[in-house]
Amino acid sequence: GDSVTQMEGPVTLSEEAFLTINCTYTATGYPSLFWYVQYPGEGLQLLLKATKADDKGSNKGFEATYRKETTSFHLEKGSVQVSDSAVYFCALIFSGTYKYIFGTGTRLKVLA
Amino acid sequence: DAGVIQSPRHEVTEMGQEVTLRCKPISGHNSLFWYRQTMMRGLELLIYFNNNVPIDDSGMPEDRFSAKMPNASFSTLKIQPSEPRDSAVYFCASSGTGFGDTQYFGPGTRLTVL
Numbered sequence: 001g002d003s004v005t006q007m008e009g010p011v012t013l014s015e016e017a018f019l020t021i022n023c024t025y026t027a028t029g030y031p032s033l034f035w036y037v038q039y040p041g042e043g044l045q046l047l048l049k050a051t052k053a054d055d056k057g058s059n060k061g062f063e064a065t066y067r068k069e070t071t072s073f074h075l076e077k078g079s080v081q082v083s084d085s086a087v088y089f090c091a092l093i094f095s096g097t098y099k100y101i102f103g104t105g106t107r108l109k110v111l112a
Numbered sequence: 113d114a115g116v117i118q119s120p121r122h123e124v125t126e127m128g129q130e131v132t133l134r135c136k137p138i139s140g141h142n143s144l145f146w147y148r149q150t151m152m153r154g155l156e157l158l159i160y161f162n163n164n165v166p167i168d169d170s171g172m173p174e175d176r177f178s179a180k181m182p183n184a185s186f187s188t189l190k191i192q193p194s195e196p197r198d199s200a201v202y203f204c205a206s207s208g209t210g211f212g213d214t215q216y217f218g219p220g221t222r223l224t225v226l
Contacts, residue, residue, distance in 0.1 A: 032212055043116070043203050043217030044155075089155070095212040098143065098167070102155045 002027045006090050006103035013110050019077040021106045023064075023090035026071065031092035033057075033066050033073040038087045038105070047075075047088070080110045114138070116218035118204050124224045130192040133221045136185055137206030145215060146179055146189050147203040155203075161187065194225045 007022040025033070032051040036044040048057030053068035062077045073090060090103040117136040125131055137144050146158040159169045161181045169179070176195070181187040191198055201222050205215040 034214070036217075041219070043205070043219050044215075045217065046214050049214065093212050098145075098160055098162070098211055099157060100215065104154050 002031075002092065002094075002101050004090050004092055004101050004103040006088075006106050009087075009105070009107035011106060011108050013080055013108070015082055015110055015112055016079045017110075019075070019080045019084075019108070021075040021088055021090075021108070023073045023075065023103060024071055025073065025090075025092050025101075027092060027094075029094055030068075031094045033064070034091045034093070034100075035062070035064055035073070035075050036089040036091060036102075038089065040086070044089060080108070082110045082112050084108060085110045116204055116206055116216055118202075118218035118221050120221060121219060122222050122224075124226065125194055126226050127195055128193045129225075130190065131194045131198075131223060131225075133189040133202050133204075133223070135187045135189070135204030135218060137187070137204070138216055139185065141206035141208055141216070142184070143207045143209060143211075143213070144181060144187050145205040145207075146187070147205065147217075149201045149203060149220070150199075158189070158202075191223075194223075196225045199223055199225050 003026045034049045035047040037047045038044045048059040050057040050066040056065045064075045087105045089105045091100045119134045144161040158171045159179045164181045179189045201220045203220045205217045207213040207215045
């Protein structure tokens with residue numbers, strides 16, 4: 001079945017370090033791909049998305065590129081801040097459907 | 113713009129009591145979702161409404177759970193009777209069309225059943 005796999009956390013980095021959080025998916029069709037972020041005590045909020053192959057989503061210094069050939073949507077940021085500490089969820093959804101398939105989430109801790 | 117509003121933010125109750133969680137979606141959105149988040153099971157979709165009509169309630173764990181959406185601006189999730197294993201964070205989310213669309217999450221209700 002369709003699924004999303006994320007790297008296990010927590011990921012602990014020092015401020016200004018480079019971030020990569022891996023996400024791969026298994027899908028029978030061509031979904032849209034999303035990264036959501038959950039800050040402590042809050043709900044999920046959209047970070048970025050990409051709707052077709054080779055699209056790059058970007059927001060707040062974060063980027064992810066929809067790679068159909070490797071079925072991946074890895075999240076990257078060049079220089080993390082303490083305020084980026086949160087849980088990051090990779091997700092997919094098919095056009096015309098309502099049900100997201102979420103990964104298990106990756107907790108990021110950024111130390112000053 | 114106000115986002116999705118949920119109340120209460122925290123609820124502590126005793127086993128066997130009735131619990132009602134409330135949600136006000138973003139104005140103009142016609143799709144509403146209830147999720148449950150636990151460490152063990154992650155995020156689970158409980159029920160999906162489109163235009164106030166329940167479309168998919170296959171994620172509702174059992175008959176103790178019920179959800180209603182009497183109008184476009186209000187939804188409730190009720191647990192009766194509550195059990196300790198219902199302890200979780202419950203999120204409400206809304207989206208414009210529901211289909212392949214960004215979902216906007218509320219801040220959640222943290223439920224503790226003693």
